[in-house]
Amino acid sequence: MRKLLLPFCLLILIFIISCxxxxxxQTNEIETKDIDKKDSIIAVEVDSAQIPKSILYNGNLxxxxxxxxxxxxxxxxxxxxxxxRNEKFKHEFDDSADFELFxxxxxxxxxxxxxxxxxxxVADCPVDIEAEFYPQFPIITDLxxxxxxxxxxxxxxxxxxxxxxxxxxxxxxxxxxxYAMRGENKIQxxxxxxxxxxxxxxxxxxxAPSVFKxxxxxxxxxNVYKN
Numbered sequence: 001m002r003k004l005l006l007p008f009c010l011l012i013l014i015f016i017i018s019c020x021x022x023x024x025x026q027t028n029e030i031e032t033k034d035i036d037k038k039d040s041i042i043a044v045e046v047d048s049a050q051i052p053k054s055i056l057y058n059g060n061l062x063x064x065x066x067x068x069x070x071x072x073x074x075x076x077x078x079x080x081x082x083x084x085r086n087e088k089f090k091h092e093f094d095d096s097a098d099f100e101l102f103x104x105x106x107x108x109x110x111x112x113x114x115x116x117x118x119x120x121x122v123a124d125c126p127v128d129i130e131a132e133f134y135p136q137f138p139i140i141t142d143l144x145x146x147x148x149x150x151x152x153x154x155x156x157x158x159x160x161x162x163x164x165x166x167x168x169x170x171x172x173x174x175x176x177x178x179y180a181m182r183g184e185n186k187i188q189x190x191x192x193x194x195x196x197x198x199x200x201x202x203x204x205x206x207x208a209p210s211v212f213k214x215x216x217x218x219x220x221x222x223n224v225y226k227n
């Protein structure tokens with residue numbers, strides 16, 4: 001009986017290992033680890049208290065991620081203004097609101113040098129504002145295995161008073177090189193009717209490693225239905 005149990009247990013163990021999603025993701029996505037395990041950190045989420053005081057950013061912190069690659073120690077911050085009225089925008093409606101989204105990449109090894117800044121907004125909206133970063137982003141990868149991380153950010157921005165699609169954007173940076181995928185989220189009406197979901201890739205993807213385009217399309221498909 002014991003002789004029969006041994007191969008059966010080994011078979012179960014092999015099945016568990018093969019189905020482990022953590023093992024499968026190690027080739028693409030830089031894994032977020034516990035911040036206390038500093039000797040094994042690749043990318044970690046940090047809070048406002050852990051951001052150096054000399055680093056300035058607009059809005060309210062939504063998410064900050066720190067990692068180390070061949071360039072050095074890096075920090076990406078996502079922040080948003082919330083609903084407000086910014087006097088830099090022209091307002092035609094008395095009861096309208098504005099909403100701004102910000103993203104920053106800083107090099108912590110170079111006196112907190114800002115590598116890039118991303119900015120988008122909805123202005124003078126008298127109805128419903130949809131503006132937010134998708135919560136699983138930023139995603140940090142090294143798909144081309146060159147030791148320099150890619151930073152993926154996805155968000156939506158729109159102003160409408162119905163259930164129509166809004167602008168959906170997937171932005172990726174490798175260093176200060178920007179890649180963008182823009183379109184609309186996808187809305188379902190009834191059982192088999194849909195609207196939106198189209199996208200357009202920037203020309204930057206044409207000369208990039210094919211794995212960038214493949215992963216961008218994968219992320220789009222995974223998130224285009226999220227409303």
